[in-house]
Amino acid sequence: MNRREFRTTILLGIGLLVAPAVLTAQEECEFEPSDAASEASEALQEIGESTPPEQETQAYMTALEALQPELEGDNAVVYLVATQLYLGLERFEEALAAMQRFEELAPEQCQVHGQSMRQAGWVRLYNRGIQAYNDGDTETALASFTMASDFSHDLRSFNNTALLQMEMGDNAAAVATYEAALAGDLTGADSTQLQNAIKGLGDLLVAEGRADEALDAYGSYLEDYPDDVVIRIRYALALTEAGRDAEATSIFEEVLSRDDLTPQQWVEVGVGLYNSEDFENASTAFAKAREANPYSKEAMENYVNASVQAGRPEPVLPLADTLVQWYPYDEANYQLHASALARADMDDQAIQVLSAGESTEIVFHFVQMAPAAGGVYVVRGSLEARNATGEISIPFEFLDANGQVVATETLTTEAPPAGETQSFRLEVSPDVPVAGFRYRKSGV
Numbered sequence: 373m374n375r376r377e378f379r380t381t382i383l384l385g386i387g388l389l390v391a392p393a394v395l396t397a398q399e400e401c402e403f404e405p406s407d408a409a410s411e412a413s414e415a416l417q418e419i420g421e422s423t424p425p426e427q428e429t430q431a432y433m434t435a436l437e438a439l440q441p442e443l444e445g446d447n448a449v450v451y452l453v454a455t456q457l458y459l460g461l462e463r464f465e466e467a468l469a470a471m472q473r474f475e476e477l478a479p480e481q482c483q484v485h486g487q488s489m490r491q492a493g494w495v496r497l498y499n500r501g502i503q504a505y506n507d508g509d510t511e512t513a514l515a516s517f518t519m520a521s522d523f524s525h526d527l528r529s530f531n532n533t534a535l536l537q538m539e540m541g542d543n544a545a546a547v548a549t550y551e552a553a554l555a556g557d558l559t560g561a562d563s564t565q566l567q568n569a570i571k572g573l574g575d576l577l578v579a580e581g582r583a584d585e586a587l588d589a590y591g592s593y594l595e596d597y598p599d600d601v602v603i604r605i606r607y608a609l610a611l612t613e614a615g616r617d618a619e620a621t622s623i624f625e626e627v628l629s630r631d632d633l634t635p636q637q638w639v640e641v642g643v644g645l646y647n648s649e650d651f652e653n654a655s656t657a658f659a660k661a662r663e664a665n666p667y668s669k670e671a672m673e674n675y676v677n678a679s680v681q682a683g684r685p686e687p688v689l690p691l692a693d694t695l696v697q698w699y700p701y702d703e704a705n706y707q708l709h710a711s712a713l714a715r716a717d718m719d720d721q722a723i724q725v726l727s728a729g730e731s732t733e734i735v736f737h738f739v740q741m742a743p744a745a746g747g748v749y750v751v752r753g754s755l756e757a758r759n760a761t762g763e764i765s766i767p768f769e770f771l772d773a774n775g776q777v778v779a780t781e782t783l784t785t786e787a788p789p790a791g792e793t794q795s796f797r798l799e800v801s802p803d804v805p806v807a808g809f810r811y812r813k814s815g816v
Contacts, residue, residue: 401482403449411438412453432460448477455489459496464519467493494524525556527565534572547576574606583613601627601637605644612648628653635665642674651682667771667808670740676708685715698810701736703729733759741809749806751798757787768811770800778802
């Protein structure tokens, strides 16, 4: 049976963000008075928390009409108010143009207002992208994230843009996006987002046969973050691609000797080793990940797969069986279990497992869990129905580090038409950290 490629799961940011309130004028920032801006601001006073969307839109239109007489002038505050109005109407290109005009006209002490408005625009577009992605509208999501980055140099929107470009098969555009992200002002950048950007760029460059460029990118990053073991492993992989095997081996050995990595770091190390076809060391890394977190679905799957590829299926047979018990609709895990049995010369049992996997009424694909902000955990994946029709309900259990169930949630949805897949997501926010999840068959 063919080996499966494994990657760590990278999810788009989940959950809507809140835009900061526009800062009140500082004492040293004084705008030239504007009758049009004052009249427009008065029109906006009609908008409250309970204002219906249609009435809110009308208030923005009324305010914009009041502003028109001075929109061709050179009063900075007019363009600041115009930016607010265009954002409210989701006319983002006009909002960006007005914002840029404000920045040209406003004195330095007033630029803080522009920064606040840029952030407000970024948040609106980022939220719009998240919503579109969750609705399956990839093109709108991509356009939203791309324009969000025009408003503010935030790695979250750059990373999401690149991920969608890769999903759509445009690797060249994704490389350019990552390069633009890393070339901008990274002051105060989130460390995870920065790591994701350099990982994405390096992985793409290696895949495109540009290992030397990947080494340059990784090397530059490691000068500032020498202890980032995930990027060190990718640097070693790029060394291998560049024919510098001895240097790569030294890094692999050093990393595998460590005892201070998190479960997710061990998964990242294992994925790197696996993709370089060093299955023996990949199995070791995944075993360490599972030892640190026995309930990580990703670690369990990867550990079984790497062990099978390394020619050591017997020790992981019980775990392979656990995978199909805990995730009874994951067709890939039936195949993985069957592969382990076949490699252990247990062909009859392998055939039985494959048959069981082919008889489930529902099929899950690429189901993984990832933490989000604020103690939230999200499970995402896709499903298709073989024989199921109508409403299906699948109970999920979420486990803590001791294997205790700390949250439950039921996936309830209509079975998609035969031959079609549909995405799903579940979200829980228990009071304790979640180590893993499992689910039961529909109706059980």
